[in-house]
Amino acid sequence: MKQFRLPSDDLEYDILAMLWEAGSRTVRELHDELCKRDGGLAYTTTAKVVDRLREKGLIDRRPLGGKAFVYRPRVAREEVEGARARKAVSRLFGVTPAPHAAVAALVEAVDAVDPKLLDELERLVIARRRSKDGT
Numbered sequence: 001m002k003q004f005r006l007p008s009d010d011l012e013y014d015i016l017a018m019l020w021e022a023g024s025r026t027v028r029e030l031h032d033e034l035c036k037r038d039g040g041l042a043y044t045t046t047a048k049v050v051d052r053l054r055e056k057g058l059i060d061r062r063p064l065g066g067k068a069f070v071y072r073p074r075v076a077r078e079e080v081e082g083a084r085a086r087k088a089v090s091r092l093f094g095v096t097p098a099p100h101a102a103v104a105a106l107v108e109a110v111d112a113v114d115p116k117l118l119d120e121l122e123r124l125v126i127a128r129r130r131s132k133d134g135t
Helices: 010-022 027-037 043-053 076-092 099-113 113-133
Strands: 059-065 068-073
Touching: 010 027, 010 043, 010 068, 010 076, 027 043, 027 068, 043 059, 043 068, 068 099, 099 113
Parallel strands: none
Antiparallel strands: 059 068
């Protein structure tokens, strides 16, 4: 398992998601795509965020020529999403003296996002219980 730190804000996550989708990009390409969504972003901000993602072990770079580099994800989306989910759940349940209300709220939130996800959640819970029971 690769060592990495999670993205700390939406911009870090957005850039990482762009790299997952594209496979690889230069800072210029990332910046241009971000500017289509939010035109007020400075190029230096994009470059700093890309550097932070690299420091966190989430992306790699290779020389493209001159001073330019091309960046690609180092960690699979599934690994990052799993780590983010574990962190969110531990935050939600770790400080709750009675986790039942938090579980109910989580189920309601999943249902609000996509009711079909409840079926998937149920399937995963059943599979997890079976694997723990050895059946």
